[in-house]
């Protein structure tokens with residue numbers, strides 16, 4: 001077995017699990033629990049802590065997904081004339097656009113301080129958008145795998 005491709009694949013899948021699983025947990029569990037805690041100073045402190053800790057996990061996951069994703073692309077790029085090649089390229093392009101959107105929204109919502117207000121004021125909406133994007137990105141990755 002080749003260790004570098006294995007390690008890259010392991011890190012890519014692990015970071016996808018962490019980022020997508022963490023997003024889902026935030027959406028369905030943490031944020032509703034924080035909302036139920038009301039407007040006290042303790043609840044506001046808990047919200048700040050959640051954002052700070054999630055930022056650390058998410059931003060590292062994004063960097064690792066990009067690095068291992070580029071390496072995966074180099075390894076899995078279909079040879080010229082391969083039967084599933086054009087479809088693979090199309091899915092890869094769509095995956096890049098959707099993953100880019102997912103990363104931009106994730107970074108904007110966890111950016112330190114008040115801004116960017118456009119995203120933070122609509123956090124509930126953008127978290128839902130990211131859940132949909134995440135489901136689509138994993139579906140595309142699975143389809144790409146089937147084309148080899």
Ligand code: HEM
Nearest residue numbers: 009016065066069070072073076099102137138141144145
């Ligand atoms: C939210 C971000 C992302 C998620 C959730 C994600 C998820 C996944 C998953 C689950 C796989 C299948 C792994 C396997 O079975 O070995 C995969 C494969 C792959 N990913 Fe990602 N990924 C993300 C971002 C990226 C990025 C940014 C790139 C490129 C820069 C990338 C490039 C690839 C490539 C080339 C493959 C292999 C496809 C194939 O087998 O033909 N991914 N990804």
